[in-house]
Amino acid sequence: MFNDIGPLELVTLIVLAVLVFGPDKLPKLIQDVTRTIRKIREFSESAKEDIRQELGPEFKDFEFEDLNPKTFIRKQLDNDELGLKEIRNGFDLKKEMAEVTDAVHSRESDSSSSSSSGSSGGSIDMTKKPEKPREERPPYDADAT
Numbered sequence: 001m002f003n004d005i006g007p008l009e010l011v012t013l014i015v016l017a018v019l020v021f022g023p024d025k026l027p028k029l030i031q032d033v034t035r036t037i038r039k040i041r042e043f044s045e046s047a048k049e050d051i052r053q054e055l056g057p058e059f060k061d062f063e064f065e066d067l068n069p070k071t072f073i074r075k076q077l078d079n080d081e082l083g084l085k086e087i088r089n090g091f092d093l094k095k096e097m098a099e100v101t102d103a104v105h106s107r108e109s110d111s112s113s114s115s116s117s118g119s120s121g122g123s124i125d126m127t128k129k130p131e132k133p134r135e136e137r138p139p140y141d142a143d144a145t
Contacts, residue, residue, distance in 0.1 A: 021029055066072050
């Protein structure tokens with residue numbers, strides 16, 4: 001609950017609480033706050049149990065944390081019924097990228113050697129060709145449309 005509060009912040013909060021409420025009222029205030037938190041937790045747990053009872057026995061192992069989309073997706077992906085782990089393990093991205101780069105580099109060297117010899121020999125020339133000059137468009141006439 002308070003995982004992101006550092007020791008300096010905790011000391012500052014304690015000193016501030018003593019200054020605001022005074023040392024004589026602070027213990028009573030702490031007891032009231034803990035009692036309220038305890039009641040809220042009990043209310044929450046009883047509401048969860050009521051919902052589980054109303055849903056029936058087929059939802060006996062239902063967890064409300066599963067309603068969080070991140071938790072739901074993580075739980076479904078960890079389930080190996082679909083064989084996703086095999087697919088993930090069988091796909092080696094580095095190997096695939098290395099094969100693609102090798103193929104691209106070999107085609108570039110092949111096309112440069114074929115274009116230097118002058119004959120295409122049925123291979124595709126992938127070198128950049130000079131662009132043809134474009135014709136000028138006629139001016140836009142708003143009244144014509």
